Amino acid sequence: MTIAVGDTIPAVKLTTMTADGPGPVMTEEFFKGRKVALFSVPGAFTPTCSAKHLPGFIDKAADIKAKGVDEIACVAVNDVFVMNAWGKANTADGKVTMLADGNGDFARALGLEMDGTGFGMGKRSKRFSMIVDNGKVTALNVEEPGAFQVSSADHMLGQL
Known part of the structure; x- marks a missing residue:
């Protein structure tokens, strides 16, 4: 079952890089x-994700937070070391928290897993964005395969 507006975020362990390591x-x-x-x-480091998706949220971070958002986070089915390197390469520090879903547990729990094996990527997460208020999904934007429109920072700004 795919998560929907009004649902509670499932309990899953993600990973982030801290000063002491993962x-x-x-x-x-x-x-x-x-x-x-x-x-x-x-x-991480894939074309649309690196050229548009992450940079959009970094560029619009102040505008998003000005609309009452406490934190902006990016999650991907990558390991914590890759997510940390990708965040540093894009100057995400202080703007976007990089979260690793190394085994895809979060994507699966949300019902938003995709099969990228045809591209040599294995099981990954679909491209999406959501607003989560106190653990509840208040807006959910899932992209069609290959698209990048409704999950953008600009689209989210219009929802806040």
């Missing part, structure tokens, strides 16, 4: 008591 991020705590703009990409 650290766990429990979704029920990450989303509790605040508004989070979350977006997901099929893969």
Whole structure:
């Protein structure tokens, strides 16, 4: 079943890079008591993700936060080291929190997993964005395969 507006984010462990190395991020705590703009990409360092998706949220971070968002986060089915390197390569620090869904558990729990094996990518997450308020999904934007429109930072700004 695919997550929908009004649903609670499933309890899953993600990973982020801390000053001491990889650290766990429990979704029920990450989303509790605040508004989070979350977006997901099929893969770090891939063309659309690197040229448009992540840079859009970095560029619009101040505007998004000015609309009452406490944190902006990017998640992908990549390991924490790749997500950390991708964030640094795009100067995401302080603007977008990079979250690794290394085994795809979060994508699967959301019902937003895609099969990228035909492209040599294995199981990944669909491209999407959502607004999560105190653990509840208040807006959900899932892209059609190959598209990049409704999950953009500009689209999300219009929803806030």
